[in-house]
Amino acid sequence: MLSPIRWEDGALALLDQRRLPAEEAWLRCEKPEQVAEAISGMAVRGAPAIGIAAAYGVALAVRDTADPAAARRRFEEAFDLLAATRPTAANLGWALERASLALERALDRAEPAAEALLTLAHDLEESQLAADRRLARLGAELLSEGDRVLTHCNTGALATGGYGTAGGVIQAAFEFGRLRSVWVNETRPLLQGSRLTAWELQRAGIPFRVVTEASLGALMGRGLVDRVLVGADRIAANGDVANKIGTYPIAVLAERHGVPFYVAAPRSTIDPGAASGEAIPIEERDPREVTSVLDRAVAPPGTVAVNWAFDVTPHALVKAIVTEVGVLEPPYGESIASALAT
């Protein structure tokens, strides 16, 4: 399995996912500013992977200083910079808060800040992999032999730095003989489905076909989808799910056609501070992501586009949320509260 995040020779190496599948190029980040740029530019993407990259980013910020006050100042600058890159991803703020606690503990104990933060980043990466594997096993049990699963965007190892969320469930289900094939939604505007998920599934030897989002109604209408499995960028306390734009229309179609709709995400994606989806900030990205494809214009000069990166799927459309601490079912207010208390 390929991890898109590596700590190498005292720097953070990130697989530049913008250039996949054409080439496997790595970015070397030695400063938090470079990590922030890689996150906001989507060289690294997927809420859990963003969280891990940000943890390495704050570790880079403090590594050249022994002075506690300077370390705290540099940490805070890097924290603010990184936290602002992708406002919707819950795991980003979660990972940075963990780093903040680790820094304070190290400073309290007069231990080296850089070492403490680097250890934390490594720990987050390892625990992400462990959580993903548990989540994948639990999710795979929901599937049945012969299932044709529709997925959205990319939720494999590329998206988490571990084993994947919905992508991990797909991988595990395929290994357990509980999955026949995958429908990959191309996922405009940045085509993470056709560029990244197709690339991962091809490497894993899992049968798949790509479709446009426009095709999803026909696909479900023809009875070709048995289940939908998607990831999440932030889950509210009531079970509303913010995920890559296009998720909500899939959930609406799935409901109409009686196709169960599942969300797979680590517990760190749940934001208990958001009472419902309305409280989740939705990132709006550069309209040129819509008016051009692979840097070539597909609309006349001067065309204005709107480019929300996420939408919110109301909890009533979600059959279950698969986490590493269990499969959460409605009523989500209760199941989420008890998952967070675990």
Next chain:
Amino acid sequence: MLSPIRWEDGALALLDQRRLPAEEAWLRCEKPEQVAEAISGMAVRGAPAIGIAAAYGVALAVRDTADPAAARRRFEEAFDLLAATRPTAANLGWALERASLALERALDRAEPAAEALLTLAHDLEESQLAADRRLARLGAELLSEGDRVLTHCNTGALATGGYGTAGGVIQAAFEFGRLRSVWVNETRPLLQGSRLTAWELQRAGIPFRVVTEASLGALMGRGLVDRVLVGADRIAANGDVANKIGTYPIAVLAERHGVPFYVAAPRSTIDPGAASGEAIPIEERDPREVTSVLDRAVAPPGTVAVNWAFDVTPHALVKAIVTEVGVLEPPYGESIASALAT
């Protein structure tokens, strides 16, 4: 207003819509084979425009022969070739049947076949423009001042060779002060929304913004769409509507969000031989239209894609069908039958 179809110096000139908006290039067709290639390759597209181009195509087939038997043979070859290019477009078969009647009448009267077929093609073009204008006026009356209309694919002059169907309604409504702005759905895979509709609206000075199909749930969820207006490629006798892939998901979202969903199409789009949407043949196109954009790959080599060109929207989701002979409302079995009897 620009017509994408011109008869010039004894040949058919077609604006190559594949190359818009980057350049305005014209194809010159002197043989029916060239017209067939332009239709199947989507240099000319939109069900009404395809019908007109095909009528010119059969006129080209017979123009060098004075012998009635040879004319009939060449006509039939061209008819079969052209009829097979885009199986879903009702107007294609309709226009070719009209040409067939015109040929037989000319041969019966010992009149020149080529002249008769050319006259028919010109007539179809003129009556399309007249029908489009009537339809546009009727449709515009359904809109209200301040409306923000969502449209799909391209349904303007480029799509009909006249004034446009849904695009004509938009144009007329804007002129009558009954439309504030247009949401243009980019319409994967061939991006007729961002490439063609944006180009037409920009030339017409109508305010618009482009969005991906993935954004449509968020767009309606935020209350930013007042009406949906789309065209049609074939309408069944019960009111089921085959239109560009992605139309059905829009209709489902529109129903959920209480947004009226209108179809605008000339009467020639209605196929009384199709009892319901299930009887409408759905064209499946080259998967490379999905796995590449502007001829550049967006998926790994070897990726399989499914590329249905159309989907079917059940009549229950359609608030009204705007034609040149009136606004048809449910129950469609009755309103369509009486429109056809007009």
